[in-house]
Amino acid sequence: MKEENLTASPERVLLVEDSPTQRLLVEAMLAEAGDYLTESAASLADAEKALARGGVDSIILDLHLPDSSGIGTVRKIIEAAPGAAVLVMTAEKGLGRKALRAGAGDYLLKDSLDAETLRRALRYSAERQKIANRLRGNRDVLERRVAKRTRELAEKMERLEEANEEQKRLLARQRIFSTILQIALSGDTLAEVLGQALAVILSEPCLRIENKGAVFIVDGCSNLTLKAQHGLSRQLVESCAKTPFGACLCGKAATGNVPILKENMNGLHKIACPDMEHHGHCCVPIADSSSVLGVLSLYLPVGIPLAEKDEEFLITVVSALALAIRHRKSEEELQQLRKVEALGKLAGGMAHEINNMLVPIQAMAEFAIDDLQEGDPRREGQEMILQAARRIRELVEQTLLFSRKEETVRESVEVRRLLGDCERLLRGAVPTTIKFKVSYDRDVGAVMANRTQIESVLLNLAMNAVHAMEEKGGVLDISAGLADSGREGDDHVCLCVRDTGSGMDEETKARIFEPFFTTKKQGEGTGLGLSVAHGIVTAHGGVITVDSRPGKGTTFCVSLPRYKTPGYPVQVTT
Structure with a gap:
């Protein structure tokens, strides 16, 4: 082992x-180890020049440089040296965690840095990077x-292609269908796919269409949400961001779940903008x-109808899009199911134990209240104990929703009364800096x-x-409306809660329904509410x-099947 260490090349770090003092301190720690060859850079530009020369095994990176700061620095360094291990030095744990998500191998806090910790972190980061490089x-x-293999299949398809237009069209269908399926099975987001x-x-080229179109997906409230587009103006994108069914x-x-073709849309658009040019349309x-x-929406040259074979071709193509959308939704549902299942195993046992301990507490508090006269100062304390016990039982019942099927009573609930009750409960909890309003459709x-x-959800x-x-401060708006899909018996009630707060980025939005995930400070939330x-x-x-964007507020919509005939309460397994 000693001979191997003597002959092995030192790791280049x-x-x-940019801080001379910090730089000297780290260099001294690395020199003490004796198996590192250290090169220093005081700026991102100097670092990129050093990385361009090659040969660097590991990078120790400060996130506050004269010419770059923050997580963007991590990404630039990784882009400059994708095969090197990156170890971030920072004074903030939160920034360190963000650096890990951006691709760094590890992070160290400057105020607790010592030689042994630095060497160990470098070694572990290098080992992880080697594994990542092999993967x-x-x-x-x-790939x-x-x-x-894809090229070979394409070449075989091209050799088999004949001059007949119908055969060319068939091959085009197969090629696009295969490509879209490959895209659907990639690790990209639904919008990217x-x-x-x-x-x-x-x-x-076999389709006589303009280089302009869009893809909408159905959200929970019978609306179409614009998910991808090409060639549309910014104003049109904003106008078509949400399109109700039937509009x-x-x-x-x-x-209607049928294709709609128009050779000229002049004056026929219900959602339009001034800069819209004359065109045909295929939805x-x-x-x-x-x-x-x-819905797949494509623009056609004015006055040129879409051939019947082209329409059949597009129907084949959208079946691949349907597979892509369903595949993504299935992945999301499976991921959520696994998380809930794991939580359920933990929650089931804990909830039952807590329930068992609550029984004597609640019973003794009730007995004490019965024995104490009105006005007795001890009675108030017992009532507080009883109230706390009931609140704990409610939380346990929420947790049990994850662990097993529960028998619950469902009944016809008038939405107007539901919102009225919620408004009364919230009036005292909403501060005066927030404008609070409730509205609903009469029908x-x-x-x-x-x-x-459902009241607890709202x-x-x-x-x-x-x-x-x-x-x-801001505006809190709770509303209820009827979302008519146009299909008999398929009406939904949409309960929407809108705010004008700080909004959420895509990363946060993707995780909000995860159990125990919360953006609140420690002690302010359990992360179970949205789950x-x-x-x-x-x-x-x-x-x-x-629906949320940073700085634009957030809107949650709960879509429930409408119940038209009031009836008696029923037992339902949920």
């Missing part, structure tokens, strides 16, 4: 630190094989065997639901909105969706 190499080999698929469709050609295609619903998932009707559970969403606006809300809404046959 690039230290990127990347294996992935590259696999080359897949690419090679649909954007790439749209680009593939628009680039197909304009896209909404009508979704409602093809994206659907599977059970429901409409979205909103009722839903078949467990009133307590209250949770509302209090989250209050928390998002507690510093700067429980998601479980309650799903158990009621509904959907909960969120």
Whole structure:
């Protein structure tokens, strides 16, 4: 072992630190180890020059440089040296965690830095990077094989292609369908998958279409949400961001689940903007065997009809888009199911134990209250104990929603009364800096639901909105409306909670329904509220969706099947 250490090449480390004092300190720690060859850089530009020369094994990176700071620095360094291990030095734990998510191997806090910790972190980061490099190499080999195989299949298809136009069209269908399926099975987001698929469709020369189009998906409130587009003006993108079922050609295609073609849309658009040019339109619903998932919207040259074979071709293409959308949704549902299942195993045992301990506490408090006269100062303490015990039992019941099926009573719940009760409960909790309003359609009707559970969902969403606006104030808007899909018996009631708070980025939005995930400070939230809300809404046959952007506020919509005929309470397993 000693001979191997003597002959092994020292690890080359690039230290990127603008503070001379900190730089000398780290260099001294590395020199003490004796098996590191250290090079220093005081700026990102100097670091990039050093990395361009090659040969660097590990990088120790400060996130506050004269010419770059923050997480962007990590990404630039990784881009400059993708094979090197990156170890971040920072004074903030939060920034260190963000650096890990950006691709750093590890992070160290400056105020607790010592030689042993530095050497150990470098060693572990280097080992992890070696594993990552091997995995990347294996992935590259696999991708080359897949690419090679794809090229071979394409070449075979091209050799088989004949001059007959129908045969060319058939091959084009197969090629686009295969490409979209490959895109769908990638690790990209749904928006990226649909954007790439749209680009593939628009680039197909056998279709007589303009290089302009969009893909909409159905959200939980019978609206079409613009998910990908190409060639549309900014104003048109904003106008078409949300399209109700039955509105304009896209909404009508979704409602009827049939393609709609128009050679000239002049004056026919319900949703339009001044800069819209004359064009034809083709809207093809994206659907599977059970429901409409979205709409493919393509622009056609004015006055040139889409051939029947081209329409058949597009119907084949959207079946691939349907697979892509369903695949992504299935992945999300499976991931959520695994998390809830893991939580359920933990929650089940804990909840029952807590319930068992609550029984004597609640009973003794009730006995004590019965024995004490009104006005006795001891009575107030016992009532507080009883109230706390009941609150704990409610929390246990929420947790049990994850662990096993519960028998709950559902009944016809009038939405107007539900919102009225929520308004009364919230009035005292909403600070004066927040404008609070409640509205609903007169014919909103009722839903078949467990009133307590749906009320708790709305209250949770509302209090989250209050928390998002507690510093700067804003507007809290709770509304209810009827979302008519155009199909008999398929009406939904949409309960929406909107706020004008700070909003959420895509990363946060993707995790909000995860159990125990919270953006609140430690001690202010359990991270179970939205997970429980998601479980309650799903158990009621509904959907909960969120629309949010940083600085633009947040809107949660709960879509529940409308119940038209009031009836008696029923037992339902949820």
